[in-house]
Amino acid sequence: MNLSPLLQELISALRALPGVGPKSAQRMALHLLERDRRGALSLSVALEQAVENIGECRRCRNLSEREICAVCEDGTRDASVICVLESPVDLMAVEQTGGFNGVYFVLKGHLSPIDGIGPEELGLEQLFARVDQGNVSELILATNPTVEGEATAHYIAEQLQQSSVNITRIAHGVPVGGELEFVDGGTLAHAFAGRRSLKRSADV
């Protein structure tokens, strides 16, 4: 095909985006060139700026352009409650609920010996050191409810068995707004096992 080489380059560069195949890349490139050249330029600048300046927070390993991220630096947040997550996407999801006021620790993955990902790659030493310093009251393990996520949560809980810190796991159960009929067996079993009393001041 007799395409302009720069256009061809743009189309193939757009395929670096997740979920963008050849057809969408073509549509995106033409849209930008025909209707939104200003948007294309801002995107170019934003990409360069982000790649060059965004590293990771030294304390929680979240994406941040400063050494210590905004969440870790925020004095109004309870630094004694640490939520342990697998990735920055999960952190965003939790932040967007607006319901959590502690701080985070991002593992950037989960234990996966087959891929060579052990405790070291997940920064667990750093997490354990923070717990050892003694200012942590609770560690909320919010890794994904997958086999690897569960294994990672288990490993962390195991390692901190001797410490005085409270270790909790987020609840698994029926999603709000879901229907029992469509929930899988494993989730239902978790929902029953994790049932709570509705009588005041009493838990099953």
Add this chain to the structure above:
Amino acid sequence: MNLSPLLQELISALRALPGVGPKSAQRMALHLLERDRRGALSLSVALEQAVENIGECRRCRNLSEREICAVCEDGTRDASVICVLESPVDLMAVEQTGGFNGVYFVLKGHLSPIDGIGPEELGLEQLFARVDQGNVSELILATNPTVEGEATAHYIAEQLQQSSVNITRIAHGVPVGGELEFVDGGTLAHAFAGRRSLKRSADV
């Protein structure tokens, strides 16, 4: 939410892409930063290069980084057959079939008096001048089969009624691989009106 400002900027810049909402933009930004920083940088460069260098071909109005695009310059193509299209995307679609060996003329839109788009905006003067020069044998009107596309094709045919050039319209009918059952009435009517004889050397 306590997001890194550069990350936030990147997410909103990604929304310039067609079909990308806030969730996809977030996923794209995190994917690039966590897994494909090199891809992000190439995309940044490709965007800048494309926006700065790609203009339109002086002859056919297609996107091109040179004054005359590769198709118009290609000596092996039949410059006497001009395919008139609404947009560069359509041109790409036709080029990808590999079955057309003429040249193109891109209108970059269709007649739409309500939006202030008349013959001038579509470069029709330029097209008619090219026909008047006398080296054109056929003009294939391949505007979209929409009301505006049909009106545009009609207008062009009307204006060139006096010239000796052959003016054709692409066939409308049942898409190859489609099923009659699911084809709308208008298309079916076109398919019947445009039927062709299967006997050798005879058309209905």
